[in-house]
Amino acid sequence: MKKPYEKPVIFKLKTGFMNKFGEGSYLLKKVRSKIEGVSVDDLVKEFGSPLFVFSERKLRQKFRELKNAFALRYPNVEFSWSYKTNYLDAICAILHDEGETAEVVSEFEYEKARRLGVPGNKIIYNGPYKPLDSLRVTVKEGARINVDHFEEIADLEQVADELGTKPRIGIRLNMDIGIQPQWSRFGFNLESGQALDAVKRIAAGGKLELVGLHCHIGTFILEPRAYEQEVKKMVEFAYRVEEEFGFKIEYLDIGGGFPSKNKLRGIYLPPDVAVPSIDEFAERVCNALLSSLRPGDYPKLILESGRAIVDESGYLITTVHAAKRMPDGRKAYVLDAGVNILFTAFWYHFNVEIDREINGPAEPCILYGPLCMNIDVVDDMVQLPPLPRGTRLILSPVGAYNVTQWMQFIRYRPNVVLIGENGEVELIRKAEDLSDIVKRERLPERLELKWKG
Numbered sequence: 386m387k388k389p390y391e392k393p394v395i396f397k398l399k400t401g402f403m404n405k406f407g408e409g410s411y412l413l414k415k416v417r418s419k420i421e422g423v424s425v426d427d428l429v430k431e432f433g434s435p436l437f438v439f440s441e442r443k444l445r446q447k448f449r450e451l452k453n454a455f456a457l458r459y460p461n462v463e464f465s466w467s468y469k470t471n472y473l474d475a476i477c478a479i480l481h482d483e484g485e486t487a488e489v490v491s492e493f494e495y496e497k498a499r500r501l502g503v504p505g506n507k508i509i510y511n512g513p514y515k516p517l518d519s520l521r522v523t524v525k526e527g528a529r530i531n532v533d534h535f536e537e538i539a540d541l542e543q544v545a546d547e548l549g550t551k552p553r554i555g556i557r558l559n560m561d562i563g564i565q566p567q568w569s570r571f572g573f574n575l576e577s578g579q580a581l582d583a584v585k586r587i588a589a590g591g592k593l594e595l596v597g598l599h600c601h602i603g604t605f606i607l608e609p610r611a612y613e614q615e616v617k618k619m620v621e622f623a624y625r626v627e628e629e630f631g632f633k634i635e636y637l638d639i640g641g642g643f644p645s646k647n648k649l650r651g652i653y654l655p656p657d658v659a660v661p662s663i664d665e666f667a668e669r670v671c672n673a674l675l676s677s678l679r680p681g682d683y684p685k686l687i688l689e690s691g692r693a694i695v696d697e698s699g700y701l702i703t704t705v706h707a708a709k710r711m712p713d714g715r716k717a718y719v720l721d722a723g724v725n726i727l728f729t730a731f732w733y734h735f736n737v738e739i740d741r742e743i744n745g746p747a748e749p750c751i752l753y754g755p756l757c758m759n760i761d762v763v764d765d766m767v768q769l770p771p772l773p774r775g776t777r778l779i780l781s782p783v784g785a786y787n788v789t790q791w792m793q794f795i796r797y798r799p800n801v802v803l804i805g806e807n808g809e810v811e812l813i814r815k816a817e818d819l820s821d822i823v824k825r826e827r828l829p830e831r832l833e834l835k836w837k838g
Contacts, residue, residue: 701780708772
């Protein structure tokens with residue numbers, strides 16, 4: 386069978402040479418034929434491609450690293466799993482088994498946590514939009530609610546009157562901790578006096594008990610000193626609240642935002658160099674706490690870390706469907722997975738591995754997804770050897786935010802499997818089919834197709 390003709394092009398290759406950031410193309414020719422000892426080929430034969438694969442061993446390992454880093458430095462720590470990062474039942478269940486409580490930002494996520502057996506008093510309810518009905522449920526079930534705005538204070542006072550109870554709440558702060566962009570959309574600003582006004586409002590109402598402070602300074606934070614500043618400001622404000630209003634602050638919830646070993650677009654250093662270790666973050670946070678708190682005072686430190694725990698446990702297997710040469714000379718490949726299921730491709734250059742040894746020089750390539758959309762670009766500059774049709778690519782880390790932000794757009798969402806600690810492979814989310822998409826649709830009888838052709 387004759388090979389298809391491809392017009393020759395002249396394109397300068399720099400295979401093996403280092404660029405100005407110390408990277409060479411050989412770094413992107415890694416081969417991975419197995420994930421946690423299970424053959425990539427066997428996984429695809431049984432579950433199809435594309436396929437998300439999660440490692441239970443790595444998930445538990447990353448959580449324990451985080452737990453040890455903080456619990457060995459401070460005596461009163463709670464770890465609360467951020468549901469929005471990945472709310473697959475199996476992932477959440479593993480982390481609850483490790484002792485994590487649940488942090489949710491919607492009534493949907495709250496219901497999911499309750500469905501998994503998490504009691505209300507082990508759930509933290511955050512977010513800017515908390516419908517009144519959800520506040521009634523969460524107050525009744527004893528959830529910890531961190532208030533985002535003044536209207537929410539009024540809503541909670543209404544719920545308190547209806548239920549004849551005095552809810553114990555926290556308030557969310559935002560502050561200047563020396564990094565940009567400053568997350569000022571959520572909560573009450575500290576520097577402007579808005580946070581103090583919120584405390585005054587709660588005290589004046591007399592229907593709510595302020596027992597906690599919450600702050601989340603951003604996402605994928607690469608500067609441990611930012612958390613040090615956050616903690617110092619929270620402790621200072623907590624003591625002011627206690628002295629001026631008589632509220633006892635029982636917990637300081639510093640949110641999440643710790644990075645994974647992923648590579649942000651625009652950062653040229655490899656993750657092992659650019660991303661600080663979790664111990665560096667823990668050292669800054671705990672030292673700031675212990676140096677700022679009064680002797681014998683140990684309020685609960687709450688961490689809502691998500692990405693740093695789950696991201697590196699997730700892989701995506703995708704298959705090369707076609708190859709083409711772009712007008713600028715670059716090679717492009719069409720994959721069966723795109724931004725519909727890999728939403729974080731807009732922000733990261735993933736680690737790209739191939740499932741077999743392939744001879745030939747590496748050259749700059751574009752990885753396109755299967756969507757009929759120009760923005761469906763998985764990577765726009767990855768060095769790869771000539772890939773035959775059917776080659777499997779393994780992308781990682783992809784465990785955070787992809788299976789919560791993915792879309793049912795043009796393509797069905799694929800299977801998701803978990804590789805257990807003993808090597809067992811279990812389906813934890815079944816691939817969609819047409820029945821999943823249309824089961825909630827209603828077609829008026831007058832529009833039913835009466836084919837006349």
